[in-house]
Amino acid sequence: xxxxxxxxxxxxxxxxxxxxxxxxxxxxxxxxxxxxxxxxxxxxxxxxxxxxxxxxxxxxxxxxxxxxxxxxxxxxxxxxxxxxxxxxxxxxxxxxxxxxxxxxxxxxxxxxxxxxxxxxxxxxxxxxxxxxxxxxxxxxxxxxxxxxxxxxxxxxxxxxxxxxxxxxxxxxxxxxxxxxxxxxxxxxxxxxxxxxxxxxxxxxxxxxxxxxxxxxxxxxxxxxxxxxxxxxxxxxxxxxxxxxxxxxxxxxxxxxxxxxxxxxxxxxxxxxxxxxxxxxxxxxxxxxxxxxxxxxxxxxxxxxxxxxxxxxx
Numbered sequence: 001x002x003x004x005x006x007x008x009x010x011x012x013x014x015x016x017x018x019x020x021x022x023x024x025x026x027x028x029x030x031x032x033x034x035x036x037x038x039x040x041x042x043x044x045x046x047x048x049x050x051x052x053x054x055x056x057x058x059x060x061x062x063x064x065x066x067x068x069x070x071x072x073x074x075x076x077x078x079x080x081x082x083x084x085x086x087x088x089x090x091x092x093x094x095x096x097x098x099x100x101x102x103x104x105x106x107x108x109x110x111x112x113x114x115x116x117x118x119x120x121x122x123x124x125x126x127x128x129x130x131x132x133x134x135x136x137x138x139x140x141x142x143x144x145x146x147x148x149x150x151x152x153x154x155x156x157x158x159x160x161x162x163x164x165x166x167x168x169x170x171x172x173x174x175x176x177x178x179x180x181x182x183x184x185x186x187x188x189x190x191x192x193x194x195x196x197x198x199x200x201x202x203x204x205x206x207x208x209x210x211x212x213x214x215x216x217x218x219x220x221x222x223x224x225x226x227x228x229x230x231x232x233x234x235x236x237x238x239x240x241x242x243x244x245x246x247x248x249x250x251x252x253x254x255x256x257x258x259x260x261x262x263x264x265x266x267x268x269x270x271x272x273x274x275x276x277x278x279x280x281x282x283x284x285x286x287x288x289x290x291x292x293x294x295x296x297x298x299x300x301x302x303x304x305x306x307x308x309x310x311x312x313x
Contacts, residue, residue: 001069001070002117002119004116004117004153004157005069005070005117006046006113006117006153007070008070008072008073008076011046011047011072011073011076013151014046014047014049015047015049019049019151021183022151022182022183022184023181023182023183023184023185024182025049025050025053027181027182028050028112028141028181028187029050029053029054029057031139031177031179031181031187031189032054032108032110032139032189034054034057034058034062034107034108035058035062035107036057036058036059036061036062037058037059037061037062038058038062038107038108039058039062039063039064039065039105039106039107039108040054040058040062040063040064040065040106040107040108040109040110041064041065041067041099041101041105041106041108041109041110041131042054042064042065042066042067042110042112043067043068043094043096043099043109043110043111043114044067044068044069044096044111044112044113044114044117045066045067045068045073045074045077045091046068046073046077047073047076047077047080048066048077048080048081048089049112050110050112051064051066051077051089052080052081052084052086052089054110055086055088055089058088059088060087060088062088063088063089063090064088064089064090065090065092065099065101065105065106066089066090066091066092067092067093067094067095067096067099067100067101068091068092068093068094069093069094069095071093074091074092074093077089077091078091096111096114096118096124096127096128097118097120097123097124097127098127099127099131101131102131103130103131104130104131104132104133104134105131105133106131106132106133106136107132107133107136107137108136108137108138108139109128109131109132109136109137109138109139110138110139110141111138111139111140111141111142112141112142113141113142113143113185114142115140115142115159115164116142116143116153116157116158116159121167122167122170122171125138125167125168125171125173126171129171129172129173129192132192133192134192135191135192136191136192137176137189137190137191137192138168138173138189138190138192139187139188139189139190140164140168140187140188140189141181141185141186141187141188142158142159142161142164142185142186143158143184143185144158144160144161144180144184144185144186145158145159145160147183147184149184151184152184161178161186161188164186164188165178165188168188168190172192173190173191173192174190174191174192175188175189175190176189176190176191177189239282239283239284242273242277242282242284242285242287242300245270245273245300246289246298246299246300270300270303270304273300274300274304277300284300285299285300285301286299286300286301287299288302
């Protein structure tokens with residue numbers, strides 16, 4: 001705890017009726033979209049402002065870890081759970097940098113009105129990454145600077161959304177959304193940058209990190225978002241993957257950095273998506289694209305054949 005920690009002695013403010021006016025729950029849940037049966041960690045849960053509605057969203061087959069460093073907050077939350085007969089919320093004493101949750105146990109991590117209280121952002125994000133599944137998400141909701149108070153902490157303690165985005169990207173997360181919510185807050189969501197895909201019965205992990213808005217990074221994010229769509233819409237997602245990779249070839253840009261291996265990143269991605277393209281008979285895999293700088297026309301299928309000849313795939 002530090003001087004910025006919201007004390008349990010002020011817990012009544014967390015349940016004040018006016019709070020639902022300036023920070024309505026529904027728009028936040030729409031952004032978070034917790035899935036039925038998923039596991040969510042609500043770090044800095046307080047008296048359960050978000051834990052309770054999320055418990056309903058994930059259903060009986062899901063689970064909410066309500067984590068708070070103040071036992072007094074959790075006592076108040078547990079009383080609410082008993083009164084409402086809610087059984088899928090597990091109250092845990094813990095800190096953002098040391099949640100005590102199991103590794104890879106959560107699909108979503110929420111930190112609401114907590115970020116400005118923290119001391120060590122890299123350590124907290126390392127802990128978040130540890131407890132998330134490979135393709136998990138983190139959501140950070142906090143107070144916007146430059147808005148009138150009360151409510152909220154002193155303006156000098158508030159952290160701009162841009163700084164949060166920078167910290168997330170440095171930690172290797174991929175920003176998904178950054179919006180204002182309610183009257184005083186912003187909500188940033190980000191993915192781990194690791195996507196698990198199934199190709200011919202084998203599980204592959206693709207590591208993608210967003211680090212800005214350069215052409216290479218835009219291509220990288222395009223590949224990443226296509227991978228997220230593979231399960232829902234394989235054909236269109238596969239076509240998007242092909243377009244992104246061909247664009248990277250045209251621009252002589254690399255997409256991401258492989259964790260290991262000596263092959264260029266382009267060929268790492270090519271190796272990953274080739275089985276998917278062949279399985280789906282993706283037309284975009286065989287469509288040649290003209291490189292105006294060299295006058296050559298190449299398809300991804302051509303690149304695969306060349307790499308095989310050179311023993312690089």
